[in-house]
Amino acid sequence: MTEHEAIKTASMPVSPWHTASYSAERGECVEVSEGPVTGVRDTKHRELGALFFSADEWQAFLDTAKDT
Incomplete structure (x- = not known):
């Protein structure tokens, strides 16, 4: 098992799914x-599942998205 898989298995998201505010504006339906x-x-x-990111990975994504 990779480190990423271990994190995903041990610490699944605990909050309800919600539509990402940025995606809703663009008609791209992504839930977080x-x-x-x-x-x-x-x-x-x-039904295809989800992608899971550690806190550091998610923050890096958000930082990059803000720059675009």
């Missing part, structure tokens, strides 16, 4: 669930 790890999924294809 935050906790010890952050989950991200496509609202149109929830």
